[in-house]
Each structure stands twice: as C-alpha cells, then as structure tokens.
Amino acid sequence: MNKGMQWSAALLAAGILLGGSGLTGGTSAYADTTTTNVMKQSVQQPAVVLKYKGETLPQQGKIVNGNTMIPVTVLRDALGLPLSYTPSTKTYSVGSGSMKLNLETSQYGVSTNLNGYYIYSNSSKYEAKNLDGHLYVPFKLLNDYLGYQGAYSPSLKSLEISKRVMNDISISSVTLNKTNKNASIQIQYPQISGLTDKAQQAMNAVFKKKSEEFATESEKQSKIRDGSVEKHKYDFSQDFVVTFNREGVLSVVIDQSSYTGGAHGSTAREGLTFSLKSGKQLELGDLLKATPNYKQKLGNMLKERTKKESFADVSAGLNTKPDFYVKEGGIAIFYQQYEIAPYAAGLPTFEFNFSELLPKGINPFSSIK
Known part of the structure; x- marks a missing residue:
C-alpha cells in the first residue's frame, strides 16, 4: 500500500x-x-x-x-x-x-x-x-x-x-496561560533557535517581553470585571504568524485580541522584522535605503490606495513610525482598527512589491547586518 x-x-x-x-x-x-x-x-x-x-x-x-x-x-x-x-x-x-x-x-x-x-x-x-x-x-x-x-x-x-530556500532556523511556539476566574488569557509567542546565542537571545527577549506585558495588562483588566453583573468572562488572546523567513531576515506578525464586553472585541497588531545576523529589529528604512525618498514615494502611493478604498474614512499616508511586515516579494503596510476606517474594515492592509519601491535589480536584504 x-x-x-x-x-x-x-x-x-x-x-x-x-x-x-x-x-x-x-x-x-x-x-x-x-x-x-x-x-x-x-x-x-x-x-x-x-x-x-x-x-x-x-x-x-x-x-x-x-x-x-x-x-x-x-x-x-x-x-x-x-x-x-x-x-x-x-x-x-x-x-x-x-x-x-x-x-x-x-x-x-x-x-x-x-x-x-x-x-x-x-x-x-x-x-x-x-x-x-x-x-x-x-x-x-x-x-x-x-x-x-x-x-x-x-x-x-x-x-x-x-x-523555497528558507532560513536554517527552528521556530517553536511558547504558550503563556494566565487564565483566572474573571478571564481567559491564552498567549502564544515564537521562540527562535539555531542561531548564534546573541542573535536569538535578542529576538526571543523581544517576543517574551511583549507577551508578558500583554499578560500583565490582561490580568489588570480582568480584576475590574464585576462577576455579579457581567455574565461572561473576559477573553484575551495572542497569536502569531511568520510572514517571511528567508535571506537572513525573519518577519513575524503578532495579534493581541481583547474582549471585555459589548458588541465586539478589539485587536492590536504588530509587525516585527529582524536581521538573523545580529538579532537587530529592522525598520522600514533598513529595507528601502536604496530609495532615499522612500517615505515620500510610499506615502503618496498609500494616499492613492486608501482614497480608492471605499471603507477608508481618510486618504492616509505613511505614519511617522509605520506598522509593516515583510512578505514574499515585498512589504505590507497596515493600520490599526479605527485608525483610518470603521471597525468593519478590520486592520486595513496594503501590499507593495519591492519592484515598485526600489531601483531595478536591488536586493533589499543584501546590505542587512
């Protein structure tokens, strides 16, 4: 058989x-x-x-x-x-x-x-x-x-x-359970192994710190719940997904969701991108340095894209510290809930290919340290 x-x-x-x-x-x-x-x-x-x-x-x-x-x-x-x-x-x-x-x-x-x-x-x-x-x-x-x-x-x-040829690393999931009588608190965060101690310790420290901070805030919120009035327990959760794991770069998206009553809950998203050589967290400018005016160029592209979207309340450009993550072939810029659109729009996300943002033939990862 x-x-x-x-x-x-x-x-x-x-x-x-x-x-x-x-x-x-x-x-x-x-x-x-x-x-x-x-x-x-x-x-x-x-x-x-x-x-x-x-x-x-x-x-x-x-x-x-x-x-x-x-x-x-x-x-x-x-x-x-x-x-x-x-x-x-x-x-x-x-x-x-x-x-x-x-x-x-x-x-x-x-x-x-x-x-x-x-x-x-x-x-x-x-x-x-x-x-x-x-x-x-x-x-x-x-x-x-x-x-x-x-x-x-x-x-x-x-x-x-x-x-595809992927980075030679292992990514495991660590679970942090802080559930109590007032709330369900379930947190998952990534843990990296297979790199130099310095690099993976730097990245793992970031993942762990952000998760513990969310757990602490969730526990704080759960303490104000009045169990005699509110029938349902509060609910807090954190999950992650790897969006890019190649060419010496790792990009991870973390969603932190909370429900404390009402019609719906809320979700905060964060994109974290790292150099596997040093464990340094990368900014957008590290990837688009070959385009000196990338802020203006990307800002104009975002204004055009958000204006065309029917759900957007405003024509939004590039934030001072934009939320982003790396995807195969490019980047994704996203906005938080309510930032530019009503709740029903979720977290508006706009994808751009590196070929749109960089000079022809430029590899955005070749100069990452």
Missing part, C-alpha cells in the same frame, strides 16, 4: 474527502443546497496540471475566482507534509510547527488558520474550499506562508511547484 492510500480510521470516518484522484467514498459534510450548487459550479472551473520536482502529479488543481486551488492530498502525497484529523473539531491539520495549517470544516465552509493564527483578507485569496466534496487550498497560501513557490504556464495550464 503506497503512502497516499494509508488512511487512518479518523480520516475515513471524517466523511469529507480530501481531494485528488482515487479518494472516494463517504458523505460530504457540506451536503446542503447552497454548497451543492457551489460544487456543481466548480465542475466548470478549468483544471490545472500540477508538477513537483519535474514530475506531473496525478492530482489536478482548479482555477476558482482567479485563484489556483490545490488538493490537500498534494500537500500530503507530493510535498510530504504530515496530515492528521481531529474528529471533535472536524479539523484537518497539514504540516507542523509554526507552519501547521489547520482546516476546520463546518456547514458554513472551511476556516483556515496557521498554528492558531487566523488569516483574514478582503478577498478570498487565502480561503480554502470544498469543491465537489474535496478539500482544496489556494496556492497563494502555500506561496505566502508555507515556503513554496510556483511557475505557471498559461499555454500549458500547468503549475510547477518547488520549495
């Missing part, structure tokens, strides 16, 4: 299929009228030939709303990522560590998170889908967060998938 057919009892009992050829049987968890219509429509979507390490894979991808969707079985069978299933939450987990992709299925769709961090977008570019009773994930998710890249051939309708 080959690796692709080694199904655990839990996977067989799950009922939902993982996608790809030869994996049939069971009843889809999405057998409602709405989803049935969606699945019928998905049959009409063009197929994409998938290749890995020069070989054509038996599974095919699909193009849905401009996104190339990859069967989850490709991640298991071709890319070799471990796959497990948790029946109690109806969640499929692919990969491990800080790049563990969790796909929680329900009648409403598929909720996607990376090691507990939920990735939201104004578009559906990161949205996993159940197509014809099979689970698919967008290639954009693999490209931006799981360390893979792809070369697409429009004429052949094929996608050649390959693995």
Whole structure:
C-alpha cells in the first residue's frame, strides 16, 4: 500500500474527502443546497496540471475566482507534509510547527488558520474550499506562508511547484496561560533557535517581553470585571504568524485580541522584522535605503490606495513610525482598527512589491547586518 492510500480510521470516518484522484467514498459534510450548487459550479472551473520536482502529479488543481486551488492530498502525497484529523473539531491539520495549517470544516465552509493564527483578507485569496466534496487550498497560501513557490504556464495550464530556500532556523511556539476566574488569557509567542546565542537571545527577549506585558495588562483588566453583573468572562488572546523567513531576515506578525464586553472585541497588531545576523529589529528604512525618498514615494502611493478604498474614512499616508511586515516579494503596510476606517474594515492592509519601491535589480536584504 503506497503512502497516499494509508488512511487512518479518523480520516475515513471524517466523511469529507480530501481531494485528488482515487479518494472516494463517504458523505460530504457540506451536503446542503447552497454548497451543492457551489460544487456543481466548480465542475466548470478549468483544471490545472500540477508538477513537483519535474514530475506531473496525478492530482489536478482548479482555477476558482482567479485563484489556483490545490488538493490537500498534494500537500500530503507530493510535498510530504504530515496530515492528521481531529474528529471533535472536524479539523484537518497539514504540516507542523509554526507552519501547521489547520482546516476546520463546518456547514458554513472551511476556516483556515496557521498554528492558531487566523488569516483574514478582503478577498478570498487565502480561503480554502470544498469543491465537489474535496478539500482544496489556494496556492497563494502555500506561496505566502508555507515556503513554496510556483511557475505557471498559461499555454500549458500547468503549475510547477518547488520549495523555497528558507532560513536554517527552528521556530517553536511558547504558550503563556494566565487564565483566572474573571478571564481567559491564552498567549502564544515564537521562540527562535539555531542561531548564534546573541542573535536569538535578542529576538526571543523581544517576543517574551511583549507577551508578558500583554499578560500583565490582561490580568489588570480582568480584576475590574464585576462577576455579579457581567455574565461572561473576559477573553484575551495572542497569536502569531511568520510572514517571511528567508535571506537572513525573519518577519513575524503578532495579534493581541481583547474582549471585555459589548458588541465586539478589539485587536492590536504588530509587525516585527529582524536581521538573523545580529538579532537587530529592522525598520522600514533598513529595507528601502536604496530609495532615499522612500517615505515620500510610499506615502503618496498609500494616499492613492486608501482614497480608492471605499471603507477608508481618510486618504492616509505613511505614519511617522509605520506598522509593516515583510512578505514574499515585498512589504505590507497596515493600520490599526479605527485608525483610518470603521471597525468593519478590520486592520486595513496594503501590499507593495519591492519592484515598485526600489531601483531595478536591488536586493533589499543584501546590505542587512
């Protein structure tokens, strides 16, 4: 029996299929009228030939709303990522560590998170889908967060998938639990190993300090809760996601969420980018130094972009100390809740390619110390 057919009892009992050829049987968890219509429509979507390490894979991808969707079985069978299933939450987990992709299925769709961090977008570019009773994930998710890249051939309708060269480090997750009678306080933060002591100690100290400060503030807030009046406990959580881990640079996004009653909670986001050589925290100017007027240039670009967005209350430029993180091929500038838009807009984020910001041929990481 080959690796692709080694199904655990839990996977067989799950009922939902993982996608790809030869994996049939069971009843889809999405057998409602709405989803049935969606699945019928998905049959009409063009197929994409998938290749890995020069070989054509038996599974095919699909193009849905401009996104190339990859069967989850490709991640298991071709890319070799471990796959497990948790029946109690109806969640499929692919990969491990800080790049563990969790796909929680329900009648409403598929909720996607990376090691507990939920990735939201104004578009559906990161949205996993159940197509014809099979689970698919967008290639954009693999490209931006799981360390893979792809070369697409429009004429052949094929996608050649390959693995990126990543930094040779380990990223583990540390849990800080400060839950008490008034509040649930669950905090996760990254811990780096595999570097020189000086560099990793500097980075780990930053992660730990910020997490402990959030825990202390959360405990302080929980003490003012009046349990005799307020029925529900307060809720505080911190999660993180790695957005870039290559070329001697590490970029991490940390979300700190709080709910102390009312219609909704709030989330504060912070982007932290480091040089792995020194452990120094990098600023935007360290990456865009080849463009002396980058502040003015990026500010103008932001004003144009925010003005076009219907949710923005103002035409926003570049803050004195902008919130940002590094992504594959560029940077993302983001604003906090309510900073430029109403709550429903979340944390407005605008992505820019390095090719838009730097002179041609310049590598933004080559001079990082």
